[in-house]
Amino acid sequence: MSIAAGEVREFERQRPRLFAIAYRLLGSASEAEDAVQDMYLRWSAADHASVRTPGAWLTKALTNLCLTRLTSARARRETYVGPWLPEPVDTSGSTLGPLDTAEQRESVSLALLVLLERLTPPERAVFVLREAFGYGHAEIAEILDLTEANCQQLYRRARQHVASERPRFTPSTGDRERITRRFLDAARGGDLDGLRSLLADDVVSWADGGGKVHAARKPVRGAERVAQYLCRLAGEAAGVGFVVTELNGQPGIVATVGGAVLLAVVLDIVDGRVATVRLVANPDKLGFLGTQLV
Template sequence: MTASTAPDADEFERHRPRLFGLAYRMLGSADEAEDAVQDAYLRFTGADRAGIEHPAAWLAKVVTNLCLTRLTSARARRESYVGTWLPEPVLTSDGTLGPLESAEQRDAVSTALLVLLERLTPTERAVYVLREAFAYGHREIAGVLGLGEANCRQLYRRAVRRLGEPESRFEAGPERRERLISSFLTAARDGDLAGLEKLLAEDVTWWSDGGGRVSAARRPVEGRDKVLRFLAGGMRGFAADWDFSVAEVNGAPALVARVGDVLVGVVSFAFRDGLVGDLHTVVNPDKLVFVRRQLARP
């Protein structure tokens, strides 16, 4: 690195965690988020600094627009994706996605919400993320996206309507979540279907993302009875072959599964009415690369 670019690099590194958090929320992919942030770095170091009055705002605008471009092409790839597409899991106990000190901040990076964000158009998603996760005002969002302030307000209202009411998605407290996950794992290992039945909401859904790389249900398994039958068919291997531990993933307790020293899956949970409402299982090895690197750090 040359002497002229060193100050720029130092300045950029101060903003990198926030930019990665923005890009990840926009894309649902840690790998693509890293690429977007790196592209922003190259633009930053090559830009005329005299024209950048507020680096944080300038970088947020660049990253947002890079993500909008990537989302347009990502939609086409996800339409041909084998099976269910789920976001890449990210460990959050190390601050990778920024401080998650409140329930609202944790909910903003939850797997459940990232799945729902797929309902939005790229621009609606940008408006929603900037507003909800980064507390941007509509005037600031308009400046980032090059749109009118009234248009941004309308896009935000539309996004909120399309996502639905949040109360039923995130009502279980952290201690209750951990108890439910521990009870779920114990019942699954013991083959206790009656115990599992007590933990699952009637409209529970099991989502699996194998991406065609490994065996996984290619369609959501919906309803308590069907999920129980699905689990009954897989619990023997589930108990015997996979070694589970609990880790904070996307702001909430989740199960991390290994076979030997190899990470093979991450199971995230969403809750409704004090019960398990959705299970999101990522077993596509391509989507476990980032979290595998996180787990390998001292």
């Protein structure tokens, strides 16, 4: 049975929000795209006459689909080579919805998405729907087929799990861009002292190569070691172009060669200094970002 034009338009109207939910639940842009496409197929086959509220129907179906995918993803990540980081997304536009507040930026930050990996799939779903999209507990209970009391309990547990390490977002946009450009210039120029001055004393650098490319498999800690490590990486980047942009609501740098994304760097800047550096080099995680930058 073919889908009517009105139902197609309704799905396309919902698509950006569905992708934003799926990405926060899965931490993967490519998997989020697949989940949304699966939802289109389900929507095409649905009995639309029985669907009173398309947005609610699609949100419920998508969330439960993502919960199933999360279970298998967690098993895969247990055997992942080196640190696992989410897929970076360019958020200088509206790909993940409005990011006007610190809370909205936090909801897509790599730091928070890494913390959400510690939650059970139901905890993660409740947390994302409540904190990022403002759903009430009664609405979430309907989406997940749980009691409202159970949803409240899951939400409390989820908040406790991430409370102690939730990221802080303090600098203005202008400060972030200025610090990011100085960071890039110092690294590319081999300016160890200049780079070190931009780093917090207890800075940590994480690299995700996924076993596909060479990358540090353990975190590099401390301003001295991180500065040396980053200068060495930048020194090996002959013929590489760099773009300063916003990735996951945070200051970001994208390295490209011949139009292909080679590396994404995301910075946590706290009190005017870089507190965490996250480098995503696994080519499997850079495809979506590449399509955004074309």
